[in-house]
Amino acid sequence: MEITGDETRAAWAIASRKYEDEYADLLEEARTVELLPAEVAALGELVAGADVVHPMSGHGLDDLALARLGARSVLGLDYSDAALTSAQRRADALGLPCRYTQAVMPESGLDSGCADLVYTGKGALIWVADLPEFFAEVHRLLRPGGSFYVYEAHPLVPLWAWDEDEIRVRRDRGYFEPSHVNDSFPANGAVERQHTLSQIVMACRRAGFEIEHLEEHPEPFWRSGGVSAAAWDGRVPNTFSLLARRT
């Protein structure tokens, strides 16, 4: 069966109901949520006073953390109504300067040069079919000298089985495959795009960015409840972060 972008969007329309169903829990989490220490260290002074755009903003908790770090404004973009609505409710409840608008990336519909910082990740690049198109849009959104930051699942992650006794590579996945179908919660049935680390770095450079920081991390950004996979024990990469400046 050919899987289209429509099926991925439909999978997200269902998965994002979770953000509404768990509104109260997420609001409690939102009261104290912070970016990861590696994110805070890499972003340094870039957040304070910045107009931030966040493509694939999902539940929006990172937007609240960015606002608390001093962002002047945070604009979350997502194609899921449920995600946008619940994120906006939380931001309003907490009185933080985050707004949400619907967009189907890579077409944000925003003005050129509207952002000092484009922040994304934690399950964003896997929905990008065409990296050059996506980075071109990020580049267009940024003012000259603006920054792009992504903290994302490492491209090796689709290969890790969740066995608890030993790290194993899934036999049905390959690092150089273009995509696979998600077979776990929350976006079961969605097509996850695969980009190797070199494809991500080179597409970013070719779009007109200077890479300022690239790091691979052992910690996953998300752990499925009740699972403690050996692949998360610190021996293999599970996330990476990249900071690039628009030239």
Ligand SMILES: C[S@@+](CC[C@H](N)C(=O)[O-])C[C@H]1O[C@@H](n2cnc3c(N)ncnc32)[C@H](O)[C@@H]1O
């Ligand atoms: C795994 S969530 C991660 C987002 C965020 N980092 C979070 O932790 O909630 C991915 C989000 O991307 C959105 N998404 C996927 N493809 C998209 C596209 N082409 N344009 C806009 N949003 C998209 C989905 O609706 C979903 O809310």
